[in-house]
Amino acid sequence: MPVGGIKTDEELVEMARNQREFFGLLIERYEAKLARYVRRLGVRDEEDVADVLQEIFIKAYRNLNEFDTALSFSSWMYRIAHNEAINSFRKKRVRPEGHLVSDSEDILTFVASTEKGSEILFDAALDAAVVGRAVSHLDNKYRDVVILRFFEHKEYDEISDILKIPIGSVATLLHRAKGRLRKELKEHPAYE
Amino acid sequence: MMRISDDAVSPRARWVFVSRDVTFWTLWGGAVLIGSAALAASAFATEHAGWEFYEATHRNMITFIVTVLPYLWIGILAGTVLFGYFNLRHTKTGYRYSLTIVMIMSIGGSFVGGAILYGIGAGSTIEVMVGERIPFHTSVVRLQEELWDDADEGRLIGSASAPLTEETILFTDTNGTKWTLYTAGLSPKDLDALARFEEVRVIGYQATTSDDVFYACIILPGFLPHEQNSISDMLGRRSAFLERVRPESEIKDPAMRSNECERVRVRILQK
Numbered sequence: 001m002p003v004g005g006i007k008t009d010e011e012l013v014e015m016a017r018n019q020r021e022f023f024g025l026l027i028e029r030y031e032a033k034l035a036r037y038v039r040r041l042g043v044r045d046e047e048d049v050a051d052v053l054q055e056i057f058i059k060a061y062r063n064l065n066e067f068d069t070a071l072s073f074s075s076w077m078y079r080i081a082h083n084e085a086i087n088s089f090r091k092k093r094v095r096p097e098g099h100l101v102s103d104s105e106d107i108l109t110f111v112a113s114t115e116k117g118s119e120i121l122f123d124a125a126l127d128a129a130v131v132g133r134a135v136s137h138l139d140n141k142y143r144d145v146v147i148l149r150f151f152e153h154k155e156y157d158e159i160s161d162i163l164k165i166p167i168g169s170v171a172t173l174l175h176r177a178k179g180r181l182r183k184e185l186k187e188h189p190a191y192e
Numbered sequence: 193m194m195r196i197s198d199d200a201v202s203p204r205a206r207w208v209f210v211s212r213d214v215t216f217w218t219l220w221g222g223a224v225l226i227g228s229a230a231l232a233a234s235a236f237a238t239e240h241a242g243w244e245f246y247e248a249t250h251r252n253m254i255t256f257i258v259t260v261l262p263y264l265w266i267g268i269l270a271g272t273v274l275f276g277y278f279n280l281r282h283t284k285t286g287y288r289y290s291l292t293i294v295m296i297m298s299i300g301g302s303f304v305g306g307a308i309l310y311g312i313g314a315g316s317t318i319e320v321m322v323g324e325r326i327p328f329h330t331s332v333v334r335l336q337e338e339l340w341d342d343a344d345e346g347r348l349i350g351s352a353s354a355p356l357t358e359e360t361i362l363f364t365d366t367n368g369t370k371w372t373l374y375t376a377g378l379s380p381k382d383l384d385a386l387a388r389f390e391e392v393r394v395i396g397y398q399a400t401t402s403d404d405v406f407y408a409c410i411i412l413p414g415f416l417p418h419e420q421n422s423i424s425d426m427l428g429r430r431s432a433f434l435e436r437v438r439p440e441s442e443i444k445d446p447a448m449r450s451n452e453c454e455r456v457r458v459r460i461l462q463k
Binding site: 017020023054057058061062063064065066068070160161164165166167168169 | 195196197199201202203204205206208209284285287288289290291
């Protein structure tokens with residue numbers, strides 16, 4: 001429920017459908033989050049980040065009538081952001097390499113996470129840079145779910161909506177991603 | 193926001209998105225419907241493939257299955273399942289369904305639809321209609337004719353008409369060829385089948401002296417496309433067939449049982 005005049009995303013969407021200016025409020029809400037997300041996905045250059053963000057919001061506005069409450073607005077925006085980041089890689093013909101090394105705080109949260117499988121990372125007392133590099137080396141499909149789960153703190157159902165894959169596949173990909181990380185980190189000298 | 197204003201970007205109409213979703217659901221429904229038709233036709237083709245008498249037409253069960261498998265329908269069913277999967281996944285929330293759920297929805301839908309179509313008798317119509325129009329698909333009706341209208345191999349399929357003598361009747365096969373059918377080597381059960389069924393399968397041998405004379409050793413029910421058979425019906429026909437080919441099977445006149453008919457029976461029993 002809106003409190004003290006603060007509107008929910010969904011209410012703002014409804015208003016933006018009739019009055020363009022309200023979309024500006026949604027841009028304000030999501031600009032920083034999505035910029036961080038596309039950087040994590042591997043868009044490095046700041047100009048490129050700005051271009052991708054512009055495309056994300058134009059696409060979101062153009063397709064505003066596609067959005068309905070079957071999923072959250074946040075998931076919908078992240079989905080568009082994910083697709084636009086991939087389009088950007090395709091246009092530039094580059095392989096995405098995330099900037100996770102700089103996300104030290106998130107990486108440490110990931111390392112300290114109580115989720116099954118993360119103990120090995122914690123026990124190894126590896127530094128954030130090492131873990132960040134290991135995550136960057138994962139295949140895109142694994143890296144996408146790891147970023148959303150541990151860096152964007154999304155729930156499984158949200159990841160399912162963003163990547164358009166079944167929830168069961170999210171769990172499977174996360175499980176395999178952890179296995180691959182564990183394998184890579186075991187080979188790191190700091191683990192010895 | 194500036195770019196949105198400058199370029200006068202406006203939201204696309206809702207119907208564009210709704211119609212896209214409706215299109216994918218409709219295509220999925222269409223795939224399920226075609227899959228249902230394929231399943232109904234497959235069920236009909238399998239039911240009437242003549243597996244009860246496979247030893248009479250094939251060396252073993254494997255060669256029989258290879259001959260009678262409804263490849264076209266299996267291919268269509270597989271294609272529709274894949275097509276249905278693609279379309280369901282592209283609906284608005286289709287990605288949420290697991291592969292298992294999507295397969296259950298597509299195959300399950302085709303099974304339900306197929307059962308209904310088969311139940312109302314559409315399986316035979318589809319199989320016959322497609323068999324007549326698609327050159328590379330041999331319908332089960334034509335397949336049975338090809339398998340059984342083969343006097344050289346000791347098989348005929350057709351209908352008996354007027355008795356010619358006490359031991360011969362006029363028999364017309366499905367190609368319209370008329371035969372003088374010798375019935376002296378038949379058991380009472382064979383003779384009963386000959387009288388009871390409009391169309392019959394005949395196992396025997398062709399006379400060496402005349403092209404249009406055929407000696408009947410065993411009579412089996414013909415192709416019954418308008419009958420829906422339960423499993424027990426088919427098992428009943430199978431056991432009747434096996435009973436008929438046994439050497440001790442009763443014949444009208446044991447003295448009349450030819451050595452050739454004995455050989456026909458032994459040949460089937462040895463398979």
